[in-house]
Amino acid sequence: MANNEQTHSHFPWSHVIGFALSIILTLFALWVGFESGLSNTMIVVVVVGLALIQATIQLVMFMHMTESEDSKYQTGTILYALFIAIAVVVGTIWVMSFGMSHM
């Protein structure tokens, strides 16, 4: 609060572009899922690819990943986030593929 007074007078271009790109990528993923007629495996691959691109865009354009100087917290957070993401995704696939007919 008190000591944070630098003003951002310039237009927030990177936010606008990031926002637009996110929407476009999402719509594209939707199109791939419903309309493209690709095989199921291809759909999964493309959608996961788009998701990764979008995650990167958000980290760089909204989370200012490249702009911060104290890299200690930064690396810590990224590593922890990676750990959780992998645990959740890999864990879920592992858990849910046992004894379930829908996979």
Place this chain on the structure above:
Amino acid sequence: MKWDEFFVTGDPLIYGADVSIALTLIGVIFVLTYFKKWKWLWTEWLTTVDHKKLGIMYVMAAVMMLFRGGVDALLMRAQLTVPDAGFLDSTHYNEIFTTHGTIMIIFMAMPFLIGLMNVVIPLQIGARDVAYPFLNAVSFWTFFMGAMLFNISFVIGGSPSAGWTSYVPLAGLELSPSVGQNYYLLGLQIAGIGTLLTGINFLVTILKMRAPGMKLMQMPIFTWSSLITSVIIVFAFPVLTVALALMTFDRLFGSHFFTLMDGGMPMLWANLFWIWGHPEVYIVILPAFGMFSEIISTFARKTLFGYKAMVYSMVVIAGLSFLVWVHHFFTMGAGGAVNSFFSITTMLIAVPTGVKIFNWLFTLYKGRIKFTTAMLWSLAFIPNFVIGGVTGVMLAMAAADYQYHNTYFLVAHFHYVLISGTVYACFAGLHFWYPKMFNHRLNEKLGKWTFWIFVAGFNLCFFPMYFLGLAGMPRRVYTYGAADGWMSLNVLATMGGVLMGIGFLILVYNIYFSFRYSPRETTGDPWDGRTLEWATAAPVPFYNFAHVPEVKGHDAYWIAKKEGRAKEKKPYKPIHMPSNSGVPVIMSTFFFISGFGMVFSWHWMSIAGLIGVLATMVIRSFDYDKGFYVSVEEIEKHEQTTE
């Protein structure tokens, strides 16, 4: 939709509730108007961004929710006291255990802890507010509106009835066609925004706003526990958000994420729910651990034993808590490898928890213990929590869990950890930090009455449940037969429940009594405290610290007192503070409107509400208010009380 589908009809209990809600509303409006308090309410409370006031509102709302959840609990106990009771029918019983569980975890335990965090953390780290005061107000109001949305379900439209875990297909459209389940989804979604923002806010506050000199390893342990909790919130809550959104799509827009048909995966809901759910139980226990640590160290009059071990065990818990979730559905039958893996991780997480127990014991060892009410709660916590933890490890054995799962044994386990952990901590913390909130103490004598009655009642209520579980009584049944032989233990449990209710009433009376008769604080340091919150004046001025304190080690205020620096005089400088804002409460009201519209699938209403939300965000974006300065004269006026 006809009006008798909109309002819940046909049950005298509900009509009673309708009347009391209406009367309360009329009473509140009358009192506010009669005493001309509307403006006061708006400027002092509804628009405040002061962390202490938000904290007070959180705690008050949590106490109200404790009452609501407690009434639910007593209704259930009344029904289960004797076999074949006809007090509640099965639907009604299902609704009540669902609202009880949801309210107690989401709208009681978390807000109570977050409320105390709000009051204490900035004071403990020597800050003048949290990092994002405006966001903090948004947190509170979204929580409050989410809670209200969930709570009106029982008079408008009907309550959810699929359990606080809301497993599909039971919670899906075919088996729960009423709007009740929508209330669950949207109430939690809106309140979840608030929780997530709180996590971010406190993470940044603790990392960035500490007084100069306070290194990470010198932070008070409650601050540490809140930091770890915030990290867990930030990573766990998005999972809940997504899971709730997917189920909302299933119910409102006909998608098939969790349905039985068309390739949906019902168990994926359980999976996602517990990926959030297990970290959630650590979200509600870690701050409790932190509070007990502060209180035990203060009243044993020693520094905390094994500070580093405490910190590291919490860090380990933050990691492990994301690796154990399957223990909640071992009986899904995911196969030997999966169950063994999660069985072992679950047992592992008991290790850092055990480490902390020994730290508390060694802190007590050779301490000159003062038996205040706050300390009594903390002392009772240790043996009771051990019972809960040990039975948790029993549940962690996947093979054995096939027997325990969904019996009263499980019910006893989680009440032993949640009540003797979280609820005792809330009561202990309330007594301990009450002077910082209201500038007087809670009456110790009444406090001790509450303590003894509640603790006796708690053990009488839940210890028999272990044996009920072993005797085969399943959870979530609305009645049982005389031949089952479960009556005597159930009678004991109900008696315990009534005692807890009495204990709670004494606590509420204590709040009133102390407000009227407790002497006001003069020093700001009623307990001979160790950490910086006790360095503030009485009453705590809205800017907290006239001088930002200097920290020279762990237990900063204790050191300052020992070195005679506690009451130093220095010239004051103007203080910069954030301005109040009406945007958070208005924005959250729009969230409420939108949520209410979605519950009933009135899309015009939900869209209108969302437009309102967006509009308030735009207004906020163009708000260039940079706060204001407190003049030196005003600071002098406030600080005079501390002589």
